[in-house]
Amino acid sequence: MTKPDREQPEDLVLCRCEGVMAGTVEDAVARLGCRSVNEVKKITRAGMGPCLGTVCLHLVQRALADLAGPEAAAVPHRVRPPVRAVPLARLGALAEHLAEPAGTVNADVVWGVSAGARGTVTLDATNEDEGTPRREVG
């Protein structure tokens, strides 16, 4: 007999990118008191891998619904840019373009925003000077 798929046995891998088990996520909700997909993500790393959570975060939401109720499951996922993974060298090569004035930045590579083949996208955050790093480092 097949199990109903709501049941997530402890030894099931819930987030494949980060290798997070369903039991770990359940523990984060039931024992550590996480009350949103964002909190579970921070404590367990579920959803932090290269797929950016597209595969597993709805499973986290289901665990939240089961263990913490619909309110916890309804908290929206706080999506972090970039929407699509961008290789470091490619991002680095954009430095000169990103200092361009308003509306002329081809932002699709950075943000995963598709605006046509090489369209120009206006984003409120693209027009700032890139600034300089602070002296202190972590």
Add this chain to the structure above:
Amino acid sequence: MRSADVLVVGAGVIGASIAYNLARDGADVLLADRAQPPAGSTASGSSAGGVRQQGRVAPEIPLAIESIAMWAGLADELGMDIHYHCHGMTFCVDDPRLLPALHARVARERAAGLEIRVVEADALRRMLPCVSPRIVAGSYCPTDGHADPMRTTRAFSLAAERHRARVLWDCDVRGFRRDGDRITGAEASAGPLACRTLVLTAGAATHRIAARGSVALPMLREGFLQMMVTAPCPPMLRQVLAWVGHGISLKQAPSGGFVIGGGWPGRGDVDRYETHLIPGAMAKSAGTTVNLVPALAGVPVVRAWIGIESYARDE
């Protein structure tokens, strides 16, 4: 009205650890935070997690050395894996003109009791094969390291609760209650809170909250700092790296992803803990990373964020 001997406002790593230590020593503690930490954009929820002694201002060095002894036993003490790794940190230098300053700092920090030394050319390449050949020397402190800031912050508040501290999440502290010039509690979204002692550890909001109680903390201002993390890679870097003059801190987290910080700026609004990335800064930071560790060129960035830090005006 809820009341406690000590009311701690703000449950970032600082407030949570103060609440834990007081509760462990028997104090009656109430820990309140406007969110459930480690919350987005707070310093503890967005930190690079470096546990560093070197490169600090002189008065901090003895404190930093003492804290390393505490870090060693912290996971056991708090009953949670905080992913603390003590494999050293190297500040890299590519410009020979910076070498005298590097040697002078290392000498100063050694005199203060820190275990640190200058590593040059071949020895540096043997120690850090992934680092670009343009790096000519570095200062290596074997007892620097890194930890997971979000787990550490949460571990402190959970341990505080085990020692009977009470916590109030989603409790926005808006002002103080006073009796003459004594602060006797706080006005909060969860209702009034009474206390004998109030500890204000609200990170970047600290001076704003203090101002509502007519307490001026003119030494504070806020900064918006960018972080990025890459997709997981095979293990290649155990140390934490910094590159003098280039704005980068780099470490490989236990999950395999490279955590990239270094103080590139973002923008935002402290009152709402709202932050925005500056793509140009992300690009500069990515380019710097590849220049320091060329093997990372093809590795994708999977996430970027901004954290809000508060500073003494003179840093």
